[in-house]
Amino acid sequence: MDALPYRIERERLLVDVRLTPRGGRDAVEGAETLADGRAVLKARVRAVPEDGKANAALESLIAAELGIGRSQVAVIHGKTARLKTLAVQGDPARLSAGLARFLAAALLLLLTLAGTPASAQFMTRGDICSDPSQFLRSRATVERAGLPTPDRARLVRTLRAAQSLARDACPNRDGWLVRRAVGMLNAVNREVRLPPVDLPLFLRE
Known part of the structure; x- marks a missing residue:
């Protein structure tokens, strides 16, 4: 398009x-x-x-x-x-960039829900700062998990909040906020039996 x-x-x-x-x-x-x-x-x-x-x-x-x-x-x-x-x-520039990222993320999510192997491989690399699609992997798993609607909505809200934290924290290397975002993401991952994600490299050095 x-x-x-x-x-x-x-x-x-x-x-x-x-x-x-x-x-x-x-x-x-x-x-x-x-x-x-x-x-x-x-x-x-x-x-x-x-x-x-x-x-x-x-x-x-x-x-x-x-x-x-x-x-x-x-x-x-x-x-x-x-x-x-x-x-x-x-x-406007920040908002349009955010919307462009969201559209790319939505496409990856749809591909993953459809079972496209290439997108699944893409979504398992990196950490939340180098590869924000980590959130999409979790979102796709939540959507496929057959959870009751209230539980699915709760987990999606948590993922959105964690992703919003990461968008603000990663460029500034705000360690406290990044750890919080990772913690929220991993809390969702535990519920849908996904492996945890690591902290970004700058917090592990």
């Missing part, structure tokens, strides 16, 4: 989304190109499309995926349609 589902405009990030309400869960499922050539994120939410509930759920979902406050995300076009445009406030 050559086109991107987001763009920078007037010091904010605009994101085009195709939303499925009553989708059974809250999730971003990658990106696609529509027949007219427009690129969009594919998202689904459990909320119904009534009284703005689905829009509010979408705003909360995108904020959680980008690790920002709910108030920084708003549906500005398509409030009553499936195709929507979100405005995301913040540093």
Whole structure:
């Protein structure tokens, strides 16, 4: 897909989304190109499309995926349609980079859920700072594990929180936060019987 589902405009990030309400869960499922050539994120939410509930759920979902406050995300076009445009406030360059990483991660997750061996090999290398896809390996295992919905949701929340910590801590080599992120990730791994991940090399030297 050559086109991107987001763009920078007037010091904010605009994101085009195709939303499925009553989708059974809250999730971003990658990106696609529509027949007219427009690129969009594919998202689904459990909320119904009534009284703005689905829009509010979408705003909360995108904020959680980008690790920002709910108030920084708003549906500005398509409030009553499936195709929507979100405005995301913040540093546009940082947000677009984060969204690009998320889209790549979503693709790897889908490949892993489909049982693609190459992606599984990719996702078992490195540590959380040199290879953030460690979180995806755990997420894919959680999704496949057949857990009750509350347990799966709890583990996914823990993984998102750990990944958000790592995004902030790894560039600054914040040892305390990195250890906390590794601890949270390994707590999930224990529950789904995955091997633990090591601390980054700079904390083992």
